[in-house]
Amino acid sequence: MTDTSDSTAGGPRLRAVPEGDDRERLTCPDCGYVAYENPKVITGAVCTWQDGGEEKVLLCRRAIEPRRGFWTIPAGFLELGETMVEGAVREVWEEARAEIEVGGLLGVFEIPHISQIYIVYHARMTSPAHAPGPESEATELLGWDEMPWDDLAFPSIRWALERYRDEAARPHLATHDRR
Amino acid sequence: MTDTSDSTAGGPRLRAVPEGDDRERLTCPDCGYVAYENPKVITGAVCTWQDGGEEKVLLCRRAIEPRRGFWTIPAGFLELGETMVEGAVREVWEEARAEIEVGGLLGVFEIPHISQIYIVYHARMTSPAHAPGPESEATELLGWDEMPWDDLAFPSIRWALERYRDEAARPHLATHDRR
Numbered sequence A, B: 001m002t003d004t005s006d007s008t009a010g011g012p013r014l015r016a017v018p019e020g021d022d023r024e025r026l027t028c029p030d031c032g033y034v035a036y037e038n039p040k041v042i043t044g045a046v047c048t049w050q051d052g053g054e055e056k057v058l059l060c061r062r063a064i065e066p067r068r069g070f071w072t073i074p075a076g077f078l079e080l081g082e083t084m085v086e087g088a089v090r091e092v093w094e095e096a097r098a099e100i101e102v103g104g105l106l107g108v109f110e111i112p113h114i115s116q117i118y119i120v121y122h123a124r125m126t127s128p129a130h131a132p133g134p135e136s137e138a139t140e141l142l143g144w145d146e147m148p149w150d151d152l153a154f155p156s157i158r159w160a161l162e163r164y165r166d167e168a169a170r171p172h173l174a175t176h177d178r179r
Helices: A084-096 A154-167 B084-096 B155-167
Strands: A014-016 A026-027 A039-049 A056-060 A075-077 A099-111 A117-126 A135-144 A172-175 B014-016 B023-029 B042-051 B054-062 B076-077 B100-111 B117-123 B136-143 B173-176
Touching: A026 B042, A039 A084, A039 A135, A056 A084, A056 B042, A075 A084, A084 A099, A084 A117, A099 B100, A117 A154, A154 B042, A154 B076, A172 B117, B042 B084, B042 B100, B042 B136, B042 B155, B054 B084, B076 B084, B084 B100, B084 B117, B084 B136, B100 B155
Parallel strands: A039 A117, A099 A172, B042 B117, B100 B173
Antiparallel strands: A014 A026, A039 A056, A039 A075, A056 A135, A099 A117, B014 B023, B042 B054, B042 B076, B054 B136, B100 B117
């Protein structure tokens, strides 16, 4: 057992192997609760609007850490009881106050060293309306020649944008492995 | 706040909305820990062996609940820090003591009412060796005319087997929605 905790904080903080298991889990020394941690699914969408003849992509500047001030597509943790498409539609509304019709799966991007799996859709905005939700400082509809490639929040965002730009039709599985 | 607990058990058991959040989470009244529950990813594989000219599929009879005694492909919860392919290879070894080479993604099958997402690969066994691991009562290599269609453990298993039989080459996204 290793105590990995701030000793003033409560909750599961001792690493121990529960009975019948074969690996260490976080357990709470106060109440015995075992926190089974598993990889988390993030769902989001590359959302586009045809502005005259030009395709524009909806991006959000993050108002929260990590990577506050950097640009992202609308995306967030899938919640219990919702489909991945429902989660993407919800996140687009929560972060960018935009409404979409989902076109299809753009791809699955896994990041094992932080135990995250991105499920990314491509979607068409049903109107050009957008506005920052509480987790965004700003939202923008940007052409491909305006993309802030050097100020994207995460490798997954670059992957999603490039994948959409280069090959939107075909779902793709990619692993970002930095272990 | 609703106390959904068995009053003798510890751990997160009160439903309350944490500060800054917008939905109820399970919290621990003893220590204040918030258990953020998210959908879980299950990874597994349809594993085949060419027996003479006949294709056989590796199935396991479950030794544990739920659905003890029913048949499944090797599959289980993705663990922290592993890729989905690594998880599938691990589960095939843990449940069926078989070694595989993963061929590709068979599909993604989401079950929102129980918040599970199956990531299923197709894989070739590198030898016909197999044996039950601790979570299996038996393992079998079965031809397509021997499939226990009426005794499969879950709808996801039927989906995976049918998908492999009918269209192994093309990754597929399906939703099993019973809400």
